[in-house]
Amino acid sequence: MAVKLFVKEHLSYLIFQIVLTLFLLSLFWLDGFRSVTTAIYAIAISLLLIISFLVLRYMLRRRYLAKISTLPQTMEDALQKNAKTMEYMETERYLHELYKLYQHEVQALYATQSRQYKFMNQWVHQMKTPVSVLELLLQQEEELDKKSVQEEVERLKRGLEMVLVNARLENFSDDMQIGKVPLKSAIMSNVNDNKRLFIANRVFPEVKIDEDLIVMSDIKWLNFLIGQFITNAVKYTFEPNKKLYITAVQKEQHVHLFIRDEGVGIPKSDLPRVMKPFFTGENGRKTGESTGMGLYIAKEICDKLGHQLLITSEVGKGTQIEVIFQS
Structure with missing residues (x-):
């Protein structure tokens, strides 16, 4: 198979060399140089050089051609390095990089x-x-x-x-569709949607946001983010008659949204991991209702929208979510 593949690859080259030799002999013949012995000698030398070149070329490519002419049984078979020429070495390097990309995907x-x-x-x-x-x-x-x-x-x-x-x-x-979103309108819409949740847990929202504060975001995904933060804040506020403070300020080219509760807070040991998938933490185990995906999904959405998400907390005093919007 390797020889057959090599012949197919170099057949056009061999034909070209034969045509070139005949062309040169024709020029000499037309110029008056008509020695048959010399012509035969020239053809023989040309064929010998061409065949020697092809044999040497085949020896350098033999292992590589044998590898690609046989279907691999395992991935290791395909990734063996057998090339000895620059062209085939680059081909093998390309295949190895392609396999790395495949593995990553x-x-x-x-x-x-x-x-x-x-x-x-x-x-x-x-x-x-x-x-x-x-x-x-x-x-x-x-x-x-x-x-x-x-x-x-x-x-x-x-x-x-x-x-x-x-x-x-x-x-x-x-x-995703990014546009100008009135921040207070989005907040109030979510507060009203979660009215029953506030009443059932006896948590009272307090919103202080300027009417003219505008952020660049996707209204649908932003509503999910705000709803997720409000739900978490209320869910982990176990004592009644607590407040949920929602404020926003403009700082240079950024808008900072703060959602601060008076809940149980997050232990310091859990805080670095709360945005990892399936991490429920100490508080999640207490309620038994946490999938550990809420803050992870919120972080993913913020990253895709170009918002920065920060979480600070103190046990017994509450948790603050900060979302930083690019103006």
């Missing part, structure tokens, strides 16, 4: 699939709780407690929104 795909699988398992497990509560409420003989039903429905809605957002992250650029 496969590992990234595997990590994404693994993350999605783990997230779906945790999400389904978490959604069983409100479904079970709703079943118990329906089985009771007394009048249905609409308030309790509404709370469980809200938990289901937040869970469904989380899984949909996680699925859309893979094609984020196709679902």
Whole structure:
């Protein structure tokens, strides 16, 4: 197979050399130099040089040609270095780099699939709780407690929104439209949407943002971010009659949004890891409702939108989320 491949590769070169030799002999013949012995000698020497060149060239390429003419059984077979010429050495180097890119893409795909699988398992497990509560409420003989039903429905809605957002992250650029967003309007819309959550947990929002403060963002993704931060703040405020402070200030070319709660706070040991996927931490284990994906997804969205996300916290005093928008 290696010889056959080599012949096919150099057949045009061999034909060219024969045509060139005949052309030169024709020129000499027309010029009056008509010695048949000399012509035969010239042809023989030319053929000998051409064949010697091709044999030497074949010997240098033999192992490489044998490798590419046989289908590899393992990846190691394809990555063996057998080339001895510059051209084939560059080809092998190209293949090795291509394989590295392939490995990187496969590992990234595997990590994404693994993350999605783990997230779906945790999400389904978490959604069983409100479904079970709703079943118990329906089985009771007394009048249905609409308030309790509404709370469980809200938990289901937040869970469904989380899984949909996680699925859309893979094609984020196709679902993004940056524009001017009135920050206070976006905040108040989210506060009103979470009115029942505030009332049920007896947490009171306090918003201090200028009406004319504008940020560059995607309104849909920004609403998810704000909703996620508000939900987390309320969820980890265990004591009643606490406040949630939402403020924003313009600093040079940036707008800083602050969402500060009076909840339990995040331990220092957990703080560096709260934005990693599936990290629930000490507080998440207390509630038993955390998938560990909320802040991770929020961080991913902020990075894709060009916003900076900072988290500071103190145990027993609360947590502050800071989002920095580029003006």
